[in-house]
Amino acid sequence: MGYNKSQLIDMELIMRNFSIISVLAALLFGQSVSFAASDDFPGRDKYPQIPYIELNDLYSQFDDVIIVDARSKLEFETLRVKTAVNIPVAGDSFERDVARLRATSDKSIVFYCNGHTCMKSYIATKKAMEADISNVIAFDAGIFDWTKAYPKEAVLLGASPVNLAHLIPKSEFKKRLLTPDTFSDRATRPGKKLMVIDVRDKYQRAGVGFYPGLERWASLDQQQKLERYIQKALKQDRTLLIYDEVGKQVRWLQYALEKAGAKDYYFMKKGAREYYKEIVAQEYN
Numbered sequence: 001m002g003y004n005k006s007q008l009i010d011m012e013l014i015m016r017n018f019s020i021i022s023v024l025a026a027l028l029f030g031q032s033v034s035f036a037a038s039d040d041f042p043g044r045d046k047y048p049q050i051p052y053i054e055l056n057d058l059y060s061q062f063d064d065v066i067i068v069d070a071r072s073k074l075e076f077e078t079l080r081v082k083t084a085v086n087i088p089v090a091g092d093s094f095e096r097d098v099a100r101l102r103a104t105s106d107k108s109i110v111f112y113c114n115g116h117t118c119m120k121s122y123i124a125t126k127k128a129m130e131a132d133i134s135n136v137i138a139f140d141a142g143i144f145d146w147t148k149a150y151p152k153e154a155v156l157l158g159a160s161p162v163n164l165a166h167l168i169p170k171s172e173f174k175k176r177l178l179t180p181d182t183f184s185d186r187a188t189r190p191g192k193k194l195m196v197i198d199v200r201d202k203y204q205r206a207g208v209g210f211y212p213g214l215e216r217w218a219s220l221d222q223q224q225k226l227e228r229y230i231q232k233a234l235k236q237d238r239t240l241l242i243y244d245e246v247g248k249q250v251r252w253l254q255y256a257l258e259k260a261g262a263k264d265y266y267f268m269k270k271g272a273r274e275y276y277k278e279i280v281a282q283e284y285n
Contacts, residue, residue: 040116041116041140041141042116042117043117043118043119043121043122043138043140044140046119046122047119047122047125047126047138050122050125050126050129050138051125051136051137051138052121052122052137052138052139052140053110053137053138053139054141055139055141055145055146055149058110058139058146059149059150059153061108062083062153064107064108065107065108065109065110065137066085066101066105066107066108066109066110067081067083067084067085067110067112067139068084068085068086068087068098068101068109068110068111068112068124069081069084069085069086069087069112069113069143070087070088070089070111070112070113070120070121070123070124071086071088071089071113071114071120071143071220071249072088072090072201072219072220072221072223072249073086073088073220073221073223074220074221074223074226074252074253074256075114075220075249075252077157078156078157078252078255078256079143079147079154079155079156079157079162079167079252080143080154080155081112081143081146081153081154081155082152082153082154082155082160083153084112085101087101087124088201088221089111089113089120089123089124089127089201089203090201090202090203090219090221091221094124094127095127095128095131095133098124098127098128098131098133098136099131099133102133102134106135107135108135108136108137109128109133109135109136109137110136110137110138110139111124111125111128111136111137111138111139112138112139112140112141112142112143112146113142113143114142114143114144114248114249114251115140115141115142115143115144115145115146115248116140116141116142116145117246117248118140118142118246118248118249121138121139121140121142122138122140123203124138125137125138147162147164147167148164151163151164157255168251168254168255168258173251173254176254176265176266176267177247177266177267177268177269178241178266178267178268178269179269180268180269180270180274180275180278181278183241183243183266183268183269183275184210184211184275186239186241186266187211187214187215187241188211188214192239193236193237193238193239194238194239194240194241195216195229195232195233195236195238195239195240195241196211196214196215196216196241196242196243197215197216197217197218197226197229197240197241197242197243198210198215198216198217198218198243198244198272199218199219199220199226199242199243199244199249199250199253200217200219200243200244200245200249200272201219201220201221202219204244204245204272205217205219210243210272210275216229220244220249220252220253226253227256230256230257230260230262231260233262234260234261234262238264239264239265239266240257240262240264240265240266241265241266241268242265242266242267242268243267243268243271243272243275244267244268244271244272245271245272245273246270246271246272246273246274247267247268247269247270247271247274248271249271250267250271254267
């Protein structure tokens with residue numbers, strides 16, 4: 001699949017180092033938060049010192065917190081919590097922007113992302129805590145769970161309340177998924193008119209792409225760059241093969257692809273993390 005053993009070891013070290021947590025939890029002012037782990041939320045094991053707030057608790061405290069969407073601008077503009085502000089955790093000015101937000105209010109700041117397997121809510125909270133920004137919490141259930149439970153407090157493509165029927169059905173999304181092995185075979189097949197795009201952010205990617213020399217990198221935070229690649233692929237009648245970290249961010253990109261009139265596009269099922277697992281399994285079996 002294009003990786004030697006040395007590269008795999010380097011990648012494994014990156015992932016291990018990325019998971020090291022060395023931050024103390026802040027004392028939260030009257031907020032209902034938890035620290036327990038759960039199989040449904042793998043980030044709670046990975047970031048055990050990061051406080052989080054449950055879905056119903058966030059709703060009950062909705063007017064008493066500041067909600068920050070830590071995802072990319074593209075994801076935020078597609079579907080977001082109604083009162084949320086967008087401060088992408090991968091942005092260079094993240095800590096500075098959150099510090100400015102903290103200066104405006106002493107309310108708890110709650111970070112969210114896509115939920116469950118998305119780590120950005122934890123990473124955003126961790127970075128804020130390390131920057132000595134107090135009273136910060138992760139909402140790890142994420143935007144999908146929030147929208148389904150409270151559509152009146154969500155915004156889809158500028159419209160609220162959200163009509164859940166307007167969400168692209170999961171069945172339609174699944175039609176666009178390729179297993180990592182099939183995705184890789186297509187991506188490396190000679191003579192095929194295609195474009196491979198890695199849309200992970202700089203923290204997820206850690207400088208490593210799976211198809212050196214064959215892929216383009218345009219994170220969802222680099223919206224204009226990503227749109228240029230998509231338009232180029234459409235004009236040249238190329239198949240688009242796109243992958244993210246865990247297969248969740250591309251769900252938002254599907255809205256943009258459909259709007260652009262794209263017909264021939266596919267995503268890597270469960271994203272780069274699943275592909276990495278398969279590479280390691282094959283290497284050591």
